[in-house]
Amino acid sequence: MNRRSYEAHVLLVPLGTDAARAQEDMVARGLDGVMTVRGVTPLTGSDGAEPRLGSAPLATTGWRPAADGLTVARLVDDADMVVLLATDLAEVPPRFCLTVAEAAQANGSLVAALVVGSGNWDTPQGNTAMAALREAVDMLVVVRGVALAAPFLDVLRGGRRKPALATL
Structure with missing residues (x-):
């Protein structure tokens, strides 16, 4: 695939229902071009x-088609960055975080x-x-709210895309 400029394939993994709501707030703030994971609960992967899980574009566009029934290895395939999103730490499944991180790495x-x-x-639990999370990731960022989280994800993927304008 040819890219006119670098744009990272970012996979966002919401860890619980509060995190899923936060990512919807990010969409309302203009975040697009990111894939998200569906079906993560506090018990995901806890039984070994x-x-x-499913994967779909977070908003209108993503870097691959939506799919269901994916293994963790297939879920992270083709992702340049995997971002574990947490808001309520009581909803975070610790074992699943490590499983996703190992597959992504x-x-x-x-x-x-x-x-x-x-x-x-x-x-x-928190x-x-x-x-x-500290054990699983290469980078841990804590922000106060969605107003900071959405632009941070835009930066990770390479910034917002605007149509190129021809100048004469």
Whole structure:
């Protein structure tokens, strides 16, 4: 695939229902061109079974077609960056974070965690989740709200795309 300028293939993995709501707020703020994962719950992968998940464009465009029933290895395939998105740390499945990170790193992808607002930070579940995120990722970023998270993801993927204007 030829690109006119660099644009990273970013896969956003919302860790729980609050994170899924946060990514919808990011779409409302103009985030596009990112793929998202469907079906992650606090229990995903906790029984040791290989999870099967879906992937779709977050907004109107993505870098691959939507698909369901994907293994974690297939989910991260072709992603340049895998971003684990958390808002309520009690909803973060620690084992799943490590599974995704291992698959992404084996794929050569950068793995990041984006924590928005950090609910339940000071609970035992929150401490366990934060420890798992720290262990799993190459980069951990904590922001106060979606207003900062959406532009951060735009920067990771290479910035917003505007049509090229011919000048004479």
